[in-house]
Amino acid sequence: MSDELSRIAELRRESWSLPACATKVSLLEEAVRIADLHGDLDQGYSLRQDLMEAATFSGRDDVLLVAFAWCLAQFDREPDRFDRWHLFWKYKWVVGNAPNFPTISRAQIESLLDDMQRRFQQAGFSLHCVHQKRRDVMCSLRDLAAANQSHELFIRARRDALSDCAACVECNTGEYFELLEDWEAAWSSYAKIAEGTLRCHVEPLRSTSHALLPLLRLNQREKAIELQKKVARLLSKSEDPTRRAAEHVTFLAVIGETARAKRIFERYLPGVLASVAPLDRLHMYAAGVLLLDRLAAKGPAVKMQLPAALPPADEQGRREIAPLRAWLESEAEQIARQFDARNGNEGHLRELREVPSLFELGAAL
C-alpha cells in the first residue's frame, strides 16, 4: 500500500514539474492506472483531475473525455465525496471540445449541453457560461441561427464563479463575430487581449493569432504584421501550438512571407498529423494548400521536410507541388465532409473552398 502511494506521489511530483505535454499525460495516466489497480478511489479521482488539465491543454481531448466520464460517474454516486466546482469547470472543456470529434453526433453534443445546463442550474449557478458554451458549440457546428440565440441569452446572464475568465470570454466572443463575418466586432474583442492587458493561460497567443486575418480584412496590414511578430515566439512556448500554427501559416502565406510560413508548416505538421482531433488537421491542411499555391509561383517543385505520410520527395529532397497540394486538399476535403455530415450543413466545405480566395486579401493591399 505505501509502495503504491509513494509511486503515485512520485509520478505526481514529476508531472508537476512539467507544462502540459505528452510526457505529463503519460505520467498521470500511469499514476491513474496504479490508483485504479489498488482500488484507491480518491487518488484515482484526484489524479484524473490533473490528467484532464494536462490533456486539455496539450490537445488530448480524447483523454479528457474518458477521464471526465469516469469522474462524473463517481461524482454521481457520491456527490458529497468530491468537489463539485472543479468537476463542473471541466465540464465546460468537455462540452467545448466534444465537437472536435466528428464521430460524436450532433444529438449527443446537444445532450451534453442540456445535461451541463441541468446540472449547473440545479446547483444554483448562473447560466452565463452555459449560454456562452452553447453559443461557441453552435459556432463549431456552424449553426449561426442557434449561435445567435445563445449569444442573446449569454449577454443578459450574470457572471459567476463558473464563468470563463475575462480573456477567454472575449476571445470566444471574437470567434463568434468572426463567423458572422463582422470583422470590426471580432477585432474589438481580440484587441482587448492583443493590444490590451487581458491575459490568461492561453493568451495573448490565441486571440492574437485569431486576429490576424480579420485585421487584413479591415485593411490593417501593418498592425497584423506587428502582432504576428509579437506572438510568433509564443507559438514555440505554447503547450498546444498545433491549433495556432495553422493560423500563422495562413496569414504568412497570404501576405507573401512564404519562407516563414514554410518553416512553421514544416515544424508543426508532424504534430498535427499525430493529433487525435481531425479538426486540427483540417485547418493545417487548408493552410498548407494556400502556402503551396504561393510557392507554386516560384516553380513546380519545392524543398520541404514533411512527414512520411505525405507524397515523398526525390533524392535531393525536392517535392512536386501538384501532388502534394492534391493530397492536402483531398484530405482536408474528406475531413470537412465528415464534419459537415455530422453538423447537417456545408459550413466547413464552403470555408475550405473559400481558402484560395484569401489571396485577394494579400493582393488588395
Place this chain on the structure above:
Amino acid sequence: MDHHFQINLRGIIELLANHLYSRPEVFVRELLQNGVDAITARLKLDPAHQGEISFELAAPRGKPPTLVVTDNGVGMNEAEVHRFLATIGESSKRAADGSKIEDYLGQFGIGLLSCFVVSDEIVLVTKSARDDSPAVEWRGRADGSYGVRTLTGEHAPGTQVYLACREASRELFRGDRLRELVLHYGGLLPYPISVTSGRSSQVVNRDGAPWRKAYRNERERTEELLRFGNQVLGGTFLDAIPLRSAAGGADGVAFVLSHSANLAAKRAHRVYLKNMLLSEEADNLLPDWAFFVKAVVNVENLRPTASRESFYEDDRLAATRDELGHCLRQHLIELAERDRPRLARFLDVHHLAIKALAQEDDECYRTFIDWLPFETSQGRKTIEEIRRSEATIRFLTDVGEFHQVAKVAASQGTLLVNGGYVYEADLLARLPEFFDDVRVEQVDPAALAQSFEELSLAEQDRIENLLAVATRVLRPLKCVPEVRKFQPAEIAALFSAGQEARFQRSLEQAQETADPLFAGVLGALQGKERGVASAQLCLNYNNPLILRLAAVPDAGAVRRCLEVLYVQSLLLAQQPLTTRELGLLSQGILGLVEWAVPKAEEAP
C-alpha cells in the same frame, strides 16, 4: 459648453496605492528615477557634469519623520512645473530637447504621485539649469490642490523633494530600511547615491555592478559574483556565467541554480534598465532553454512593457536573447573542454536543460550528447555508455510503455532506453546524424515480443492448435496472441499494450461506469476513425504449463485456461481490470473448479 471632470485625487491615490503601486516602497524607485532622468538631461547640456543624488532623513522631536531627496540634475522653471507637476499622466521626459524618450527611465508621468502614498504633502524646490529663471517651490497636497511660488536667493540647479511621513508609512522612513531600498533599486547607478540618517551618512552604491569590476583572477571573480548572487537573489548557486550583449547593451551574470530546474516554472530574472532596477521577474530576456539559470542583467536599450515584467518582442530583443544565449552556450562548451568534473556536477543537476539546449543547437548536441544520462532497462546510463555496448540503440517514446516492458527487457538482457520525457525521443532519434556507427530503433512495446526467440518449425507445429484457440478467445478482447521463448520461464504469458491500446482499455473502463449519455459519447469516440489498436499476449514456450496446455484435447477447457491466463497476465502487467475481465476471471475459476472436481453422480 464643455466641462471637465473633477478628479478626486485622494481616491486616485488610494487606487494607486492599492493597485498600480503594489508596494508602497516604490516611491523610492520613483524618486530615484526622477533624479536619474534629471541628471541624464543635464548631461546632455554639459557632458562633464558630475551627477549626484542624496536622501536625507530627519526625525524632529514630536513630528513625523521627513525625507529630503536632492539631485543636481536639469531642474525645472515655473512653466515646466505647472505643466508637468499639475497634470497626471504628463511627463517632462518628452522629446522636447531632441533626445529620444528611451533615454529616460520614467515614461509614464505618474511617478511623483507614488509619493502621496507615503506623504500627505510633497514640497518640491527646483531650479532649472537651462535658463536663468528663478528657483520655484511647488507644494502639492493629497487633496489635489497645489501652490507655486518663485524663490529669491541663490539656488544651485537641481531639484529637492520634501516628504513628511504618513503615520502608516513610518517603517519606510527608517535609515536602515531606506538604505536597503536605495541599494535595491539603484545599486548599479554610475554616480554616488548617498543616504543620511542622523549622524550616519554613506554612499550606498559605492560597489557598483560587481561584474564590471576587475579581479585578480577568474577564481576570485567567480567567488565574488557567487557572493553577490547569494546576496541579491537568495540561495546558493553552482556557477556564475558572465553575460554580454551588444544588441541590447546588456551586461550581467547568469547564476546557475543549485537545484534541478523546473520546466514549468516561471522564468524570473532580475533586470536593470540603465542601471535602475526594473523588475525582479523579467521573463523573456533569455532563451527558453536557459531555465537552469537566474540572471542579473542591466540593459541599456530595450523597451519594457508597462507591466515591467517583459520587454517588447522586437528584433533587438531577439538579437539580445541570441547573444545572451551564446554566452551561456560558450561557457558550457569551454567547461567541457577545461573542467570535466565541474561539467559533470553541472550535468548531474541540469541534464534536462542541456537536453533542451542540445535539441535546439547542433554544436551543443555534439558537445554534450555523450555525457547526457538516460533511464534504461539497466539503470541510468550516459549515451557514451550506451553507445559502447549497443550497436543498435533501442528506445521507447512513452514513459508508461517503458515501465511496462523494462523489467522483462532486463531479464532478457536487452537494453532499452526510455525516451519518454520531453526532448529525449528527438535526441535519441538524431544520434545517427552525429555518429556513423550508431543505429537507433524506436520500439513498439506491443512488438517487444519480436525480440524474443522464435520457435522452430517443429515447435510451431506443436503449438499450432493452442494458438488458433487463443486467437479466437482473445479477438473480442482486442488482443492478439503470439508464442515465443523468453525468460523467466515461470512467466506463462506476457501482456503488452501500446499507448493506443492502453487508451482503449481506459475508455472501456470508463464506459462501464459512465451514465448512458457519456457511455454513448465514449462509444462514438471509439468509432472506426481510430482503427483497432490491439494489445498483445505473448505465450511463453519455455513455460511447462503452456506446453501441457498445447496437449489438452478439450477445446472448452483450453478456452477457459486461456481466459484465466489472459486475466492473470493483465494482473502481472499491473493493468486495472474492467468489469468484463473480472467476469472472465470468476467464470474461468468456477469453470476450472467444475472441471477439476467431478460431479456428484459421476463420483465413484
